[in-house]
Amino acid sequence: QRQRRYAQDRRGRQRSRDRRQHRIVRQGRTVEAGGGGTAHGALPRDHRGRNEHVNEPTLEAAAGITAGLEAIATDAVERARRAGADQAEACVESSRSFSVEVNGGKIETLKQSATRGLGLRVIVNGAVGFVSSNDLAGDRVDDLARRAVALARLSTPDPANALPTPAEAGGDGADLGLLDPAVVALPAEAEIEMALELERVALAHDPRIRRTDGAHVSSGSGTSVIANSHGLLRASSGAAVSAYVVPLADDRDGKQQNGAYGLTKRRLADLPRMDAIAREAAGRAVARIGARSVATARVPVVMHPDVAGSWIAEMLDAFSGESVIKKASWLTEKLGATIASPLVTLVDDGTLVGGVGSGPHDGEGVATRRNVLIERGVCAMFLYDAYHARRVGTRSTGSAVRGYSSVPGVGFHNLYLEPGGDAPEAILRKADRGFYMTDQGSFGFNSVTGDYSFQAQGFWIERGEKAFPVEGVTVASNSLDMLRNLVAVGSDLRWEGSVASPTILIAEMTVSGSGG
Template sequence: MLQDLTDRLLSAARDEGADEAEAIAVSATATGIEVRGGRLEHAERAEGVEIGLRVLIGGRQAIVSGADHSAETIATMARRAVAMARAAPVDDSLGLADPDRLAVQRDAAGLELFDPSPEPDPATLEALAMQAEAAALAIAGVRTVEAASASHMRRDSWIAASNGFQGGHLRSQHGLSCTAISGEGLGMERDHAGEGRIWASDMPSAEEIGQLAGERAAARAGARKPPTGAFPILYDERIASGLIGHLLAAVNGTAIVRGASWLRDAMGMQILPDGITLQENPHLPRMSASRLFDAEGLPTQPRDIVRDGVLQGWTLDLGCARKLGLESTASAVRGIGGPPSPGITNVAMTEGSASRDALIREMGRGLVVTSLLGASINPTTGDYSRGAAGFWVEGGQISHPVNECTIAGNLREMLMRLTPANDARAWRNIRVPSLLVEGMTVAGA
């Protein structure tokens, strides 16, 4: 069905006079269940098929999308897209991939991106959410559970282009999360736990997730502001990927083309400590971001973004690569209603030799951050400021929970002063361990 829709879109675009065209069709179903207080709080299900068309005429492009698949609608979409493209500004970097560069391997079965087991029904999802909630409530100190939810998603996508490319990926996703609350009145604190996997058999149990949410919330009881000053900060593993995410955003081709990146002049320079590598591997099985080809039909492959601390290259789609006089890194991603843009798949950071607890002992006095909120980050200078909560460390041991503080620094300096722990988890698309960063500013009491 999806291939037929994309073929019809391409045919309509050709009939209207498009030089090049690219069509995408996506079929998706999603079910979500949320419980609270031992009762069903919310249930939703969404399903449908959406289509999108990108046309290119003489260096101009336009994109249209819709959810109606009738012949009349497809003809109208093509006509409007061509008319819009003819009125758009010229961009010489636009264009499809050369046919001889397209991915040859397009069967993604080896990546195991789809769980063929029966889709869980709403009653099964509700039972899982109930189990998570009950496990959280069983933890001493937990006052209530804000929500526990379970979900399932199936998504089938197909891309076709006038350069001869045809290919798609079928994916599934199981999800489970729980948010627990401890304390009373103005002293209430919340924390959560959640996991998502392609295969149900890879998911942790609902009891494990609920128990972890409860333990995290109970540990936050009695939080207070930390002192103000310059201290070492340990980013807990569950939020450390966000720090590396700022680096990944800064080497994205879109930011580089615009000159709006604090790493715009750092190609070939050291941006992480010696011995640390950031590798992207799009071919890891059972990972939700894995893919054999990108949204422009180019074959993906593993690459080092940073090797031994030195920046190796930008993350590029065809358009950004052409603007910079470089080759695409086969990193294009796109949705139904937007053009291709650079994006990442699975990124892993070199782990250290020390455990999280060993790094806490090494800190002496400082802050362990377990949650972040808000952000003030200057994309051109890397100046960094975020609200934070976590635990205060005295004498190399966790002393008490803290909240309502701000941490600040400069990303380029912070990344050069980090020490990774050895606790990265395998199921993260950005696989980063806990990170100790020296000399940051904490603003608290």
């Protein structure tokens, strides 16, 4: 199971939101968990202390946990070598999470989990075997090592199969601020109260909001260790908090409009207050009341940062070296070519301090870095893990993502479109008449051709201003055309997860509706 985080789910806005908001972060990766969040300033004073029964371990124990996992990882590598592996790699992870969902003023779901596991990858005569387990006892690891070697002997050799050496991996980088003591110490009672506050404030925002589709809060922390037989040893710890709420506003004919909103942060202090999140979500729901379709037309489309972020995440597969090698990318043969407006610079940066997708190293222990995928309109590079880099005679870009129970694959860390100089209001004025797309739904994205076609909600633009809310339309084009016709980039870049974009304006797209 290869994680491509965020870009890989093509099931529409609802699942995109769930994936972005329901994640706990370990070692610069994201792993699915329950819903999430907390609010700086929104907690009662007594909720800022430690709770000895929830969200352990404490920071004081983190160093001991790391040392223990390092010992397990290096021991597993040695056992694999004794079992006959030419090369061996162990990935060991330990994580804890807590989540709460409330609805109707009552707790609907409480989840607390603790996970520890080992993934063992071996290479025998150029062939790979992989096994994983939650049982880390010594005799069990011996059994895993024998099984991994046996699987490798049944597999097909490939000269590109090799593990990174310490020299190839590079240094482990600076402290990126991924483990916030306030997140690790966050009590369950505080998370429950914040989820209740999210829903309470959303319901009080407008009398037309009489219920929600739930309010969610979660936190989690974890440590990951990578060790291999070349002597590479890398460890990292991280934590994150998330919060979101889905208010439902009554519309005509029994319809309801939702205003889902939420975000994920590494630091408790960086998450907005719960009342601010709730008001933003409620305001979105109320603004959609009275939405209608429009007649089919080719018009300028302004993309809200949420929608623009979803689009660039969908595009990410095209920049995967794996996809390019398989000729399953619409960017095959485009390296070095101008593929976009000069306003477009697309970056994946694993070294952002406090970034949700940041980490000192990737899933193979290779140091993360700032990778510029599109530089002022030019396709500048593709992303590689160690295997796919060797396939084409280059080096890993620090882009391997994985969990302990999966082999590495190509993914991203913090993906964003660099901001421009236009305020969002100025971009609406530039559009003059068109569609302001604030939310995307089902249909999807073709990662081979770059075709883009999504159901959408938003606002019709007349004379550079929002005229009325719109629903029941489909917005379609091709990503190369969209990139080339991108004529304005906003200054409003904001981070709410591991993907971010400012407001953008695309000169022309097809908006298909049923209106007259």
